[in-house]
Amino acid sequence: MKLYGYFRSSAAYRVRIALNLKGLTVQHAPVHLLKDGGEQMQPDYLARNPQGIVPALELDDGSVITQSLAIIEYLDAMKPEPRLVPAGPVLAAKVRAVALAIACEIHPLNNLRVLDYLKGPLRHSQGDVDRWYGHWLLAGGLEPIEQMLPGDRFCFGDAPTLADCCLVPQLFNARRCKVAYDHLAKIGRAEGSCALLPAFEDAHPSRQPDAQ
Ligand SMILES: N[C@@H](CCC(=O)N[C@@H](CS)C(=O)NCC(=O)O)C(=O)O
Numbered sequence: 001m002k003l004y005g006y007f008r009s010s011a012a013y014r015v016r017i018a019l020n021l022k023g024l025t026v027q028h029a030p031v032h033l034l035k036d037g038g039e040q041m042q043p044d045y046l047a048r049n050p051q052g053i054v055p056a057l058e059l060d061d062g063s064v065i066t067q068s069l070a071i072i073e074y075l076d077a078m079k080p081e082p083r084l085v086p087a088g089p090v091l092a093a094k095v096r097a098v099a100l101a102i103a104c105e106i107h108p109l110n111n112l113r114v115l116d117y118l119k120g121p122l123r124h125s126q127g128d129v130d131r132w133y134g135h136w137l138l139a140g141g142l143e144p145i146e147q148m149l150p151g152d153r154f155c156f157g158d159a160p161t162l163a164d165c166c167l168v169p170q171l172f173n174a175r176r177c178k179v180a181y182d183h184l185a186k187i188g189r190a191e192g193s194c195a196l197l198p199a200f201e202d203a204h205p206s207r208q209p210d211a212q
């Protein structure tokens with residue numbers, strides 16, 4: 001399998017964590033999101049993912065799966081242990097709800113192309129863009145998510161799930177953009193537990209072959 005990604009892409013980071021938790025190795029194919037207008041917009045990548053975003057997972061038979069959550073669900077179906085979406089339907093729904101709150105409510109509003117559009121065509125200042133970013137990350141995102149968590153060692157229970165795979169990369173983005181979230185104790189606890197696992201450590205952007 002080949003994973004098309006970018007070291008700092010939080011969506012690709014989610015998939016790297018899931019692969020590591022399952023002990024799966026893939027070939028990494030870096031797609032530089034900033035070079036020459038973005039390699040994600042080059043025809044050879046668009047042929048794999050017409051959305052022009054990473055990640056994309058190419059299987060050995062040549063088929064391609066896009067969207068990080070779809071990729072992780074695929075991995076969970078193909079190699080169920082350790083389970084990233086729990087078997088119980090209620091818990092599974094709660095795990096997916098936190099993952100989707102991050103992937104659908106925070107991430108798209110703070111994605112590179114959205115920030116570029118605010119700064120470029122809409123002519124907003126960097127200050128406005130920073131406020132936008134902080135608002136959708138915290139008040140619109142992490143603060144309600146804090147209330148969705150039970151306060152366990154990981155997001156839900158004693159082992160990482162799809163929710164932790166999404167949370168940790170989003171927190172990496174928050175730190176990088178200097179948005180403080182120390183007041184969110186349950187999120188902090190889950191982050192601390194994940195940080196102790198090599199699967200999370202090895203997936204960190206700074207550990208990737210294309211890291212700059
Ligand atoms: N919902 C998608 C989001 C993917 C996404 O937005 N990836 C970003 C990097 S984190 C990207 O490729 N951005 C390129 C751009 O904005 O031009 C997923 O979960 O895979």
